[in-house]
Each structure stands twice: as structure tokens, then as C-alpha cells.
Amino acid sequence: MIPAAGLGKRMGSKKSKQFLMLEKKPILIHTLLVFETHPAIDEMIVVAQEKEIEETRKLIQEYGIKKVIKVVTGGKERQDSVYEGLKYIQSEWVLVHDAVRPFVTHEAIDRLLASAKMHGAAILAVPVKDTIKQVDSAGIVEMTPERERLWAVQTPQAFRRELLWEAYSQAQEQGILATDDSMLVEELGIDVRVVQGEYLNIKLTTPEDLILAEAICKARRQTE
Ligand SMILES: Nc1ccn([C@@H]2O[C@H](COP(=O)(O)OP(=O)(O)OP(=O)(O)O)[C@@H](O)[C@H]2O)c(=O)n1
Numbered sequence: 559m560i561p562a563a564g565l566g567k568r569m570g571s572k573k574s575k576q577f578l579m580l581e582k583k584p585i586l587i588h589t590l591l592v593f594e595t596h597p598a599i600d601e602m603i604v605v606a607q608e609k610e611i612e613e614t615r616k617l618i619q620e621y622g623i624k625k626v627i628k629v630v631t632g633g634k635e636r637q638d639s640v641y642e643g644l645k646y647i648q649s650e651w652v653l654v655h656d657a658v659r660p661f662v663t664h665e666a667i668d669r670l671l672a673s674a675k676m677h678g679a680a681i682l683a684v685p686v687k688d689t690i691k692q693v694d695s696a697g698i699v700e701m702t703p704e705r706e707r708l709w710a711v712q713t714p715q716a717f718r719r720e721l722l723w724e725a726y727s728q729a730q731e732q733g734i735l736a737t738d739d740s741m742l743v744e745e746l747g748i749d750v751r752v753v754q755g756e757y758l759n760i761k762l763t764t765p766e767d768l769i770l771a772e773a774i775c776k777a778r779r780q781t782e
């Protein structure tokens with residue numbers, strides 16, 4: 559499932575960031591093509607804002623993406639959008655992947671799937687390189703967590719569908735809010751495995767990320 563219903567407030571562009579062009583293709587299309595060409599992916603559901611449903615469907619058609627079986631309307635938060643998308647999924651396994659992480663590779667997806675199939679729930683992440691501080695509202699450092707145990711979490715995140723549905727249903731009933739899918743599964747008391755991701759699997763969130771994105775595209779062109 560590809561949640562693509564965000565507003566992109568931090569990017570600050572007129573157009574929703576998932577439609578911004580990167581190397582002559584919309585970011586959303588770059589992302590969809592990774593899964594379209596991955597042999598283990600059978601079907602995709604894309605979640606879009608109500609007002610962007612038609613534009614999303616048109617792009618999917620224009621770029622010949624065949625695995626998208628439905629484009630559904632999302633909600634206010636990412637969590638609401640994923641919950642909407644989940645209602646249409648019947649398969650045994652679900653991967654949830656941000657529309658704005660176009661650089662995920664087949665190799666990372668393979669590693670993730672292998673771990674999820676063994677353990678039921680797995681996420682991609684990379685060890686953090688910076689020292690991280692927890693800071694209070696007055697800007698004073700409260701504590702410095704041990705860096706060896708900190709990982710920056712990415713998508714895709716992979717789960718048995720039943721498990722993810724249970725996690726989202728519980729969150730809905732109990733008003734639990736989360737910034738990724740794993741947090742809701744963790745709330746069920748289930749172990750989620752961390753699988754080595756890739757530092758280049760960035761989320762295009764703020765304008766500087768577009769500079770990095772262009773550089774990643776250029777580097778990939780040179781190694782092709
Ligand atoms: N209500 C929402 C919010 C986010 N997303 C999707 O979740 C992914 C990660 O979200 P993020 O990068 O934070 O996107 P936005 O919510 O669009 O950004 P911002 O918070 O800056 O508005 C994106 O593919 C985004 O489209 C979604 O489907 N529905």
C-alpha cells in the first residue's frame with residue numbers, strides 16, 4: 559500500500575510533493591515503478607487526497623502501471639490514510655510504503671520480506687549517525703539516549719495483514735496515534751524486527767531533500 563494523501567506542508571510547494579517532477583517523472587511514479595517491477599509484489603493500493611484521485615489515476619494509466627488495483631481516498635493523518643487503504647487489502651502480507659520515498663531498492667524489499675515472512679512483522683531502518691538529544695520545551699537538553707541503540711526508521715514496513723488490521727483497529731478504538739505503522743503493532747505487544755535499510759532511502763520531506771534527490775538520481779545514472 560502506498561499512502562500518497564499527504565499535504566506536504568513541510569515541503570511548501572504549490573503542487574503536492576508526490577506530484578513534483580524528478581528526472582522527468584513524478585515522485586509518486588518513481589515509487590510505484592519500484593514495486594511494479596518487483597516480482598514479489600502482486601497488487602498495489604494507492605491512497606490519495608479526494609481532490610487528487612483523478613490526477614493520480616491518470617498518472618498511473620499514463621505510465622502503464624498495471625499492479626495498482628485501486629486508488630482510495632485518504633484521511634487527515636497518515637495513520638487515517640493507511641487505515642482506509644487497509645480496508646481494501648485481502649492478501650496475506652502487506653507492505654506499507656511512503657509515496658515520497660522513491661529510492662527504495664529491490665534488495666532492501668527482499669531483505670524486509672524475508673524477515674517479515676519469518677517473524678510476522680519487520681521494518682527497514684538505519685543506525686543513526688548523529689548524537690540525538692531529547693530536549694524540553696524551553697530548549698534545555700533533558701537526556702542523551704545511547705546512540706548504539708537508535709535506528710532511524712524507514713518504509714516499507716511489512717506485516718501479516720491480519721496483524722496490521724488488528725493493530726489499526728485497536729488504535730482506532732483506543733485513540734492511539736502513531737507516526738509509523740510499526741508503533742501500532744508494537745502497542746499489541748508484538749515483536750517487530752528491524753532490518754538494515756539504506757541511507758539513500760530518504761523521505762522527501764523538506765526542500766533540501768529535493769537537492770539530495772537530484773544528486774541520488776545523478777549518481778545512479780552514472781553507475782547504470
Ligand atoms: N494524511 C496523510 C498524510 C501523509 N500521507 C502520506 O504519508 C507519507 C509520509 O508522510 P509525509 O512525508 O509526512 O507527508 P506529508 O504529510 O504530505 O507532509 P507534511 O507533514 O509536511 O504535510 C507520504 O507519502 C504522504 O503522502 C498520507 O497518505 N495521508
Ligand SMILES: C[C@](O)(CO)[C@H](O)COP(=O)(O)O
Binds near residue numbers: 711713
Ligand atoms: C513512516 C515514516 O516514514 C517512518 O520514518 C515516518 O514516520 C512518516 O512520518 P511523517 O510524520 O508522515 O513524516
